[in-house]
Amino acid sequence: MVSSDRNLLKNPSKYRPNRRQTGSAIALTLVVAAAGLVPTSSVAAVQALPPQCSGSSPIRCQFNVAPGNYQVTVELGSPDRAANTSMSVEARRQILSAVSTTAGQVVRTTATVNARVPEGQPTGQGGTGTSGLSITFGGSAPQVRSLTVAPASAPLVVYLAGDSTTCDQFTSPYAGWGQAFPARVGSGAVIANYGDSGESSGSFLSNRALFPTVKPLIKSKDLVFIQFGHNDKNTTSTAFRDNLTRMINGVRERGGSPVLVTPPVRRQFSGSTLTRTAQHVNGLGVDLPAVMRSLGRSGNVPVIDLTAKSKALVESLGPSASQPLYLTRETGDNTHFSLYGATKMADLVVQGVREQNLSLTAFLR
The missing domain is CATH 2.60.40 (Immunoglobulin-like)
Incomplete structure (x- = not known):
């Protein structure tokens, strides 16, 4: 202090406190x-x-x-x-x-x-x-x-549940799209980014610092964006669906609104098109974004198809011009984003928010 x-x-006597509870502290x-x-x-x-x-x-x-x-x-x-x-x-x-x-x-x-x-x-x-x-x-x-x-005073909170492509990266040149997302959101709404490097749908559920921490914070009408896939390389279709369903149900138990976000593509080309691995077909042959789309339809959960949106962007740029989106030139990394790439991905998420007419739309800059 x-x-x-x-x-x-x-x-x-020098101030007039408003003893309103903020989390566990009196603000x-x-x-x-x-x-x-x-x-x-x-x-x-x-x-x-x-x-x-x-x-x-x-x-x-x-x-x-x-x-x-x-x-x-x-x-x-x-x-x-x-x-x-x-x-x-x-x-x-x-x-x-x-x-x-x-x-x-x-x-x-x-x-x-x-x-x-x-x-x-x-x-x-x-x-x-x-x-x-x-x-x-x-x-x-x-x-x-x-x-x-x-x-x-009682902002709309948007929680982000995801992996290293979403999270607040501490060190440049790495950046998650969740780091750029707040710049697209105006006063009255706030982004609380709980994305964490290396997490799969299963590990995010089990780690005490992640979903078990986020769930009690969720209030009525808060949004929770759920994005996994990069680290579910050997997750079965059934396990992936079950893990996402547990998160969706947990959010709804708190009165919040879950939103599924399919994972952004990796920059892995075969000629001028992205490979199946780039589009998150995992080592068991599971098309993870397809599982998320299906779950969204059956569970009445909005889906922001960041896989399709990022695929269109990356393929439109091609193998060479797409490099600045990722850390290809800096570290040879074709999965993680530069700040420029994270900003472009955040723009695609904003596009999806508008398309789904989520409550956050009213607060977008």
């Missing part, structure tokens, strides 16, 4: 401004970065808050210089693409963000990060005029 936090907690409705944590009513007059921020390019801010969802309001720009500013949180989660402003121009925006421990992959792969909420302002010339943080 920073010193300004301690001072406020010792002097409760105080406070926002962050120049003097540390101050009452909400004082923020309008403040035009400065809080002391929790440091640096100039990038600007890094660290807030000592409990895990949960937070409303971040930021004014981007400068009164005397042109600027180019992006925003990410926690483990490289993209929240705002770079915004260019002229001298004297200030753009105000809000976003709902998720803070958790670990801040990246739930099992801690790649690193656990820092407790609290980390916010980074990048871009070619970042300028931030003001910044406030407050507990979010």
Whole structure:
């Protein structure tokens, strides 16, 4: 806890707490401004970065808050210089693409963000990060005029259950599409990415840090996107269907809405077309995306066919032009995405959200 936090907690007359439960912690409705944590009513007059921020390019801010969802309001720009500013949180989660402003121009925006421990992959792969909420302002010339943080009020939460192609990758150049997805979602909805490297449909169910952790968090009308296949290389059709059904039923028990997302293709060509392996026909001959499509029809579960969408994209580019989507040139990896590729995959997921007319549609940027 920073010193300004301690001072406020010792002097409760300086703020008016709203004792609303956020997870297992009592959240105080406070926002962050120049003097540390101050009452909400004082923020309008403040035009400065809080002391929790440091640096100039990038600007890094660290807030000592409990895990949960937070409303971040930021004014981007400068009164005397042109600027180019992006925003990410926690483990490289993209929240705002770079915004260019002229001298004297200030753009105000809000976003709902998720803070958790670990801040990246739930099992801690790649690193656990820092407790609290980390916010980074990048871009070619970042300028931030003001910044406030407050507990979010009952946002629509979209949980992601998946593998390394979905997860918040801690280290560049790796990126999961779930890392780019938040930049497509406006205030009032939040992405909580529980994707984890190496997980199959079965291991995600059994690992305490994964589905057993996600399930109790799900509230009525929350969405849970379920994407598996990459690591179900020797999973039978029956086991794959049963594992997905258990997740679907678990989400519905909590009042949430499950969504099946078929896995994005690998970049494995035979001539100008992708191989069966690239399209997730596994070592037992099971067409995993086909199982998901069938389950969606029989179980009345929306399906975002990311396999078909990514196949069309990758094949349209061909063997050479599709390389930048993956880490082909960097590491010889034709499964995992670059940030560019993750962004393209997130765009395809957004396309699917619109096609299925999911409740998230109303919050898309």
